[in-house]
Amino acid sequence: MKIIILGGGVVGVTSAWYLTQAGHAVTVIDRQPAAGLGTSFANAGQVSPGYSSPWAGPGVPLKAVRWLLMAHRPFVFRPMADPRQWRWLARMLANCTSAAYDRNKGRMVRLAEYSRDLLDELRAGTGLAYDDRQQGTLQVFRTQKQMDHLGDDLRVLDQYKVPYEILDAAGCVRAEPGLAAARDKLVGGLRLPGDQTGDAHIFTQRLAAMAAERGATFLYDTTIRGLRREDRRLTGIDTSRGRMDADAYVLALGSFSPAMVRALGLDLPIYPVKGYSITAPIIDATLAPVSTVMDETYKIAITRLGDRIRVGGTAELAGFSTTLRAPRRATLEHSLTDLFAGAGDVPSATFWTGLRPMTPDGTPIIGPTAIDNLYLNTGHGTLGWTMACGSGRVLADILSARKPDIAYEDLALARYRA
Ligand SMILES: Cc1cc2nc3c(=O)[nH]c(=O)nc-3n(C[C@H](O)[C@H](O)[C@H](O)COP(=O)(O)OP(=O)(O)OC[C@H]3O[C@@H](n4cnc5c(N)ncnc54)[C@H](O)[C@@H]3O)c2cc1C
Numbered sequence: 385m386k387i388i389i390l391g392g393g394v395v396g397v398t399s400a401w402y403l404t405q406a407g408h409a410v411t412v413i414d415r416q417p418a419a420g421l422g423t424s425f426a427n428a429g430q431v432s433p434g435y436s437s438p439w440a441g442p443g444v445p446l447k448a449v450r451w452l453l454m455a456h457r458p459f460v461f462r463p464m465a466d467p468r469q470w471r472w473l474a475r476m477l478a479n480c481t482s483a484a485y486d487r488n489k490g491r492m493v494r495l496a497e498y499s500r501d502l503l504d505e506l507r508a509g510t511g512l513a514y515d516d517r518q519q520g521t522l523q524v525f526r527t528q529k530q531m532d533h534l535g536d537d538l539r540v541l542d543q544y545k546v547p548y549e550i551l552d553a554a555g556c557v558r559a560e561p562g563l564a565a566a567r568d569k570l571v572g573g574l575r576l577p578g579d580q581t582g583d584a585h586i587f588t589q590r591l592a593a594m595a596a597e598r599g600a601t602f603l604y605d606t607t608i609r610g611l612r613r614e615d616r617r618l619t620g621i622d623t624s625r626g627r628m629d630a631d632a633y634v635l636a637l638g639s640f641s642p643a644m645v646r647a648l649g650l651d652l653p654i655y656p657v658k659g660y661s662i663t664a665p666i667i668d669a670t671l672a673p674v675s676t677v678m679d680e681t682y683k684i685a686i687t688r689l690g691d692r693i694r695v696g697g698t699a700e701l702a703g704f705s706t707t708l709r710a711p712r713r714a715t716l717e718h719s720l721t722d723l724f725a726g727a728g729d730v731p732s733a734t735f736w737t738g739l740r741p742m743t744p745d746g747t748p749i750i751g752p753t754a755i756d757n758l759y760l761n762t763g764h765g766t767l768g769w770t771m772a773c774g775s776g777r778v779l780a781d782i783l784s785a786r787k788p789d790i791a792y793e794d795l796a797l798a799r800y801r802a
Contacts, residue, residue, distance in 0.1 A: 697715070
């Protein structure tokens with residue numbers, strides 16, 4: 385089948401890889417000059433099935449008020465005169481119940497675990513390297529209250545047989561020796577040994593090159609302007625290079641997905657949630673993290689990527705703004721220097737922002753639509769890197785009329801009509 389993939393981020397490129405492997409003639413279109421230059425460019429680098437959780441959870445509305453008042457706040461809200469922002473917020477709040485949290489976390493963990501296994505397979509089968517490490521995540525708690533709230537998460541981890549260890553402060557330092565000087569700031573931690581790390585941008589570019597070697601076409605510097613529909617089918621897309629057509633289309637435009645299909649009558653519950661990262665060269669490897677350390681207080685991930693430290697976090701509801709804000713950088717620097725003082729060259733760190741394509745329930749949207757030949761692989765929010773391989777493979781299986789290896793019906797857009 386001839387398939388056009390709209391968007392060459394980590395999700396579009398993994399889709400291209402698995403669809404090419406399944407024997408389809410694939411073309412990926414992106415407005416950027418190369419793959420992985422959107423939100424996939426400088427994320428926190430976690431491949432974290434164990435940490436896969438929706439942001440909507442019991443107690444989150446109250447916590448959000450507290451976060452807004454913190455000097456180094458993990459959450460920033462810029463109210464806008466955009467009904468989509470308010471509608472998305474209302475839908476997210478509706479997911480802040482225990483039942484919804486368990487259901488949503490279960491879906492995310494299922495897909496993320498599958499995705500991590502496929503990533504292992506891909507590395508083993510192709511030798512693909514991307515500053516990757518397979519040494520787990522350590523979530524560190526600075527208060528007893530944070531540790532006491534672990535119950536809900538552990539229940540789902542047990543249900544999906546995700547291994548974990550609960551550590552005291554000394555155990556955290558054993559797992560991450562760079563934390564030694566910060567030991568007294570920690571109460572304990574949750575270690576998720578099955579988690580991994582890696583540079584999503586390097587991965588995306590190298591996988592795109594491998595897919596191209598196997599026959600996929602990548603059209604960069606090409607802006608998609610609109611989709612053409614006749615009855616229940618797409619008949620083509622309009623781009624800055626003219627009209628193009630295919631048998632089937634995969635929408636993988638991240639935060640820009642809803643606007644592309646709104647005129648077709650499709651309502652995608654995805655809203656951009658802005659995040660920031662800094663990337664600092666390592667100056668003392670003995671003081672740097674071994675893998676990812678998740679600073680629960682500030683909701684910041686600190687990850688070793690080769691000879692660099694990536695620090696990522698902040699959830700800012702500010703529409704499509706990509707302004708780099710100095711206070712957000714200060715928060716990332718604070719978490720890094722507080723836990724890993726002397727590890728990185730902080731003043732020379734690069735500063736970046738990206739828009740997470742978030743659904744209200746935290747789970748991506750993968751599968752068919754009411755338009756027969758239009759498929760979705762979008763809305764990956766906080767964990768698109770973690771879930772990319774699994775999402776690409778599930779989508780390729782659906783398009784190839786093969787039964788996916790994991791349950792997939794509840795990942796489709798139809799769950800929002802239920
Ligand atoms: C600060 C931060 C930290 C994060 N940390 C992690 C993490 O540690 N682990 C994790 O798993 N996830 C993380 N994420 C989330 C992850 O980065 C995203 O979920 C993922 O990158 C989404 O990938 P995507 O391919 O859907 O979107 P994108 O990478 O944004 O790709 C969409 C593509 O569509 C293209 N496009 C858009 N509109 C058009 C158009 N009209 N015409 C042509 N092309 C178009 C864009 O150029 C872009 O390349 C983080 C995100 C942020 C912001």
